[in-house]
Amino acid sequence: MSHLLGGFAVALEPLNVALALVGVGTGTFVGMLPGIGPINAIAILIPVTFAAGMPPESALILLVGIYYGSQYGNSISTILLNVPGTASAVVTAIDGHAMTRSGRAGPALAVSAISSFVGGTLSIFGLALFAPILSDWAIRFGPAEYFALMVFAFSALSSFAGGSLVRALASTGFGLWLATVGLDPNSAIPRFTFGRIELLDGMDFVVVTIGLFAVSEVFHLLEERRDGSAETAVTGRVMVSLRELAMSAWTMIRASLIGFLVGVLPGAGSTIASFLAYSTEERVAGRSGRFGEGDIRGVAAPEAANNASVSGALIPLLTLGVPGSGTTAVLLGALLGLGITPGPLLLEEQPDLFWGLAASMYVGNAFLILLNLPLVGIFVRALTVPRWILIPGVAALAFVAVYAVAGSAFDLVLMTLFGVVGYIMRKLVFPLAPVILGLVLGPLMEKNLRRAMALSGGDWSVLFESGIAVTLWGLAAASLLAPFAVRRLAREVPAEMASEEH
Amino acid sequence: MRTGRIAGGVLVVAGAATALEASTFDVAFMTDPVGPKALPYLVATMLAVAGLSALLQPEGEPALPGRPAVARMAGALLAFLAYAALLPLLGFFTSTTLVVTVLSLLYGGPLPASVGSAALLSGGLWLLFVQALSLPLPVGDLWIR
Numbered sequence: 001m002s003h004l005l006g007g008f009a010v011a012l013e014p015l016n017v018a019l020a021l022v023g024v025g026t027g028t029f030v031g032m033l034p035g036i037g038p039i040n041a042i043a044i045l046i047p048v049t050f051a052a053g054m055p056p057e058s059a060l061i062l063l064v065g066i067y068y069g070s071q072y073g074n075s076i077s078t079i080l081l082n083v084p085g086t087a088s089a090v091v092t093a094i095d096g097h098a099m100t101r102s103g104r105a106g107p108a109l110a111v112s113a114i115s116s117f118v119g120g121t122l123s124i125f126g127l128a129l130f131a132p133i134l135s136d137w138a139i140r141f142g143p144a145e146y147f148a149l150m151v152f153a154f155s156a157l158s159s160f161a162g163g164s165l166v167r168a169l170a171s172t173g174f175g176l177w178l179a180t181v182g183l184d185p186n187s188a189i190p191r192f193t194f195g196r197i198e199l200l201d202g203m204d205f206v207v208v209t210i211g212l213f214a215v216s217e218v219f220h221l222l223e224e225r226r227d228g229s230a231e232t233a234v235t236g237r238v239m240v241s242l243r244e245l246a247m248s249a250w251t252m253i254r255a256s257l258i259g260f261l262v263g264v265l266p267g268a269g270s271t272i273a274s275f276l277a278y279s280t281e282e283r284v285a286g287r288s289g290r291f292g293e294g295d296i297r298g299v300a301a302p303e304a305a306n307n308a309s310v311s312g313a314l315i316p317l318l319t320l321g322v323p324g325s326g327t328t329a330v331l332l333g334a335l336l337g338l339g340i341t342p343g344p345l346l347l348e349e350q351p352d353l354f355w356g357l358a359a360s361m362y363v364g365n366a367f368l369i370l371l372n373l374p375l376v377g378i379f380v381r382a383l384t385v386p387r388w389i390l391i392p393g394v395a396a397l398a399f400v401a402v403y404a405v406a407g408s409a410f411d412l413v414l415m416t417l418f419g420v421v422g423y424i425m426r427k428l429v430f431p432l433a434p435v436i437l438g439l440v441l442g443p444l445m446e447k448n449l450r451r452a453m454a455l456s457g458g459d460w461s462v463l464f465e466s467g468i469a470v471t472l473w474g475l476a477a478a479s480l481l482a483p484f485a486v487r488r489l490a491r492e493v494p495a496e497m498a499s500e501e502h
Numbered sequence: 503m504r505t506g507r508i509a510g511g512v513l514v515v516a517g518a519a520t521a522l523e524a525s526t527f528d529v530a531f532m533t534d535p536v537g538p539k540a541l542p543y544l545v546a547t548m549l550a551v552a553g554l555s556a557l558l559q560p561e562g563e564p565a566l567p568g569r570p571a572v573a574r575m576a577g578a579l580l581a582f583l584a585y586a587a588l589l590p591l592l593g594f595f596t597s598t599t600l601v602v603t604v605l606s607l608l609y610g611g612p613l614p615a616s617v618g619s620a621a622l623l624s625g626g627l628w629l630l631f632v633q634a635l636s637l638p639l640p641v642g643d644l645w646i647r
Contacts, residue, residue, distance in 0.1 A: 048631075048635060048637070051635060051636075051637045052635050052637075164561065166551075166552050166555045166556060167552070167556075169548055169551065169552045170513055170548070170549060170552035170553070170556075172548065173517075173545050173548030173549045173552065174549070176541065176544070176545045176548070177520060177542070177545045177549070179541075180541055180542055180545065184527070184538040186533050186534055186537075186538065187527075187529040187533055187537070187538050189527055189529055189538055191524075191527060191538060191542065192520075192523060192542075215582065218578060218605070219575050219578055219579070221609075222571060222574040222575050222578055222608060222609065223567045223571045223575070224571075386611070387609055387610075388606045388607075388609035388610055388611030388616065389606065389611070389619050391605070391609055392602045392605035392606045392609065392620065392623075393602070393623055395582075395601075395602065395605055396598055396602050396623055396624065396627060397627070399585060399589075399598060399601075400627055400631055400637075400639070403589070403639065403640075404631075404637055407638065409586045409587070409589055409590055410586075412582070412585060412586035412589065413583065413586045415582075416579065416582040416583055416586070419579075419582065420579065423575075427505075427564045427566075428505060428506075428509050428564055429564070442541070445541075446540075446541045449536060449540070449541075450534045450535075450536045450540075451534075453534060453535045453536045454534040454535060454536075457535065458535030
């Protein structure tokens with residue numbers, strides 16, 4: 001805990017407090033707007049943090065703030081309009097919108113903000129507690145273990161992405177193919193560069209991410225011609241009675257635990273966390289519950305769980321350097337770009353970075369409860385901004401961000417091509433997150449495989465030698481069977497929703 | 503059914519092309535036992551397996567967009583490509599205002615308001631990125647000459 005106190009010295013620096021506020025405010029905003037997810041906002045801001053020469057811990061405080069802030073905002077449009085801001089708020093719609101229909105939007109928004117706060121803050125303890133333990137364990141990892149761990153990350157994301165494993169396999173393959181583009185670091189021969197010098201350095205993950213997610217969304221939203229603005233008003237004050245809050249206290253605590261644990265698992269993420277927490281609470285409440293008809297616990301459970309899952313997901317990212325989702329893969333790319341290599345040594349060598357981030361999450365959650373309780377009306381008004389202003393604005397931000405990566409117009413063409421590819425993939429329900437994971441993790445995976453094989457002199461059995469490696473291979477195999485188990489436990493996650501998991 | 507088969511076919515062809523191209527990645531001396539071909543071959547296998555299984559078991563048909571929607575999307579695509587061509591020439595402010603106006607119109611915005619909001623946005627971004635964050639954005643070759 002003394003480490004965490006040291007972290008506050010970093011988190012409370014004026015610049016970092018301001019960046020936490022900007023991060024969580026942006027997060028609430030993009031989380032709330034359907035179609036603009038945190039992954040877009042993070043990818044767009046990465047070149048900005050590089051160009052501004054921010055210290056790594058400040059950049060991370062900003063980017064991670066967007067990530068957890070979006071889990072607060074996503075419930076606003078869900079509750080008021082029945083349009084989930086992100087996939088992890090889908091299940092909140094059931095009881096949240098039922099409450100709005102019966103004129104109780106105020107209490108629904110209030111309990112959503114409070115349970116987000118409970119999930120967000122409780123899970124930071126988990127992060128502070130478990131990250132050092134996992135670091136100590138992972139210090140024994142060699143290249144063979146890392147290779148197996150990355151295979152586990154890919155198989156887990158593919159199986160939890162929902163929908164067909166075949167499509168996830170194709171998406172992962174596409175991502176790994178993108179990772180091979182450019183000069184091979186070992187032999188220095190160019191691979192798949194199509195004779196373009198711009199591609200010798202490889203595909204930039206910012207260009208790919210913005211193309212696949214933001215630009216494809218600009219195309220996708222053109223399909224439906226309707227004005228995106230909606231008439232919304234918060235009916236009644238954003239308040240909740242103490243009786244109702246007490247009723248959902250245990251729900252919030254249980255859901256936080258579930259969300260945190262699911263978040264640690266690679267691939268599972270906040271959508272599965274919220275579905276699992278909701279169905280657990282539905283079961284616990286039994287006959288006494290009014291789940292599906294506006295039970296306040298039906299809002300508290302998924303909102304606590306999806307916020308808690310974010311802290312969980314940061315653990316493998318920071319201590320192993322292996323992300324489990326599209327958004328955390330983009331964060332890994334940002335860290336590598338800032339010259340930070342996440343892994344078991346991070347906590348020892350960069351204590352300011354890790355503990356400063358953990359402490360700043362308390363600062364960010366305090367801002368979020370303010371933004372989402374007394375100031376929620378400001379955000380609700382943003383829902384009335386017409387689509388013809390909002391979406392072209394996103395396109396303009398994408399232009400600036402992609403141009404800032406290398407100052408090249410070629411990247412803008414590349415971004416547009418990835419926008420077309422992303423649109424086609426969305427249409428055919430191919431998941432997008434594995435592409436980003438493959439692109440960011442591919443070079444590390446290849447490096448570790450080649451290092452392991454160089455050490456063993458070409459003997460493939462080295463990959464299965466240690467107990468840790470065998471366990472990880474076993475987990476990779478088991479994760480492919482896990483969806484069948486989860487489907488029995490949780491309410492069915494609609495495939496097209498889960499595949500949009502950012 | 504049909505789009506599923508097409509996607510499967512594309513994946514199989516992509517896998518084959520990847521493998522074919524990877525077979526040319528010959529190095530004079532191997533620095534490591536794995537070499538630069540292994541990952542591309544793995545990728546080729548993944549794409550081919552996914553493609554074949556999509557060919558054999560094609561799944562449901564997606565809702566294809568109608569003709570007006572396709573026209574709007576084609577317009578947006580052209581606007582994006584035009585932006586890449588115009589940016590070095592006309593500079594950030596002019597090209598962003600132009601292209602964002604076109605996108606706003608495609609999204610059904612009224613003409614005067616679209617031009618106005620696009621110009622405001624471009625000016626705001628210019629101030630934010632160039633003045634506040636000192637990130638260089640092109641001024642435009644046309645104006646410099």
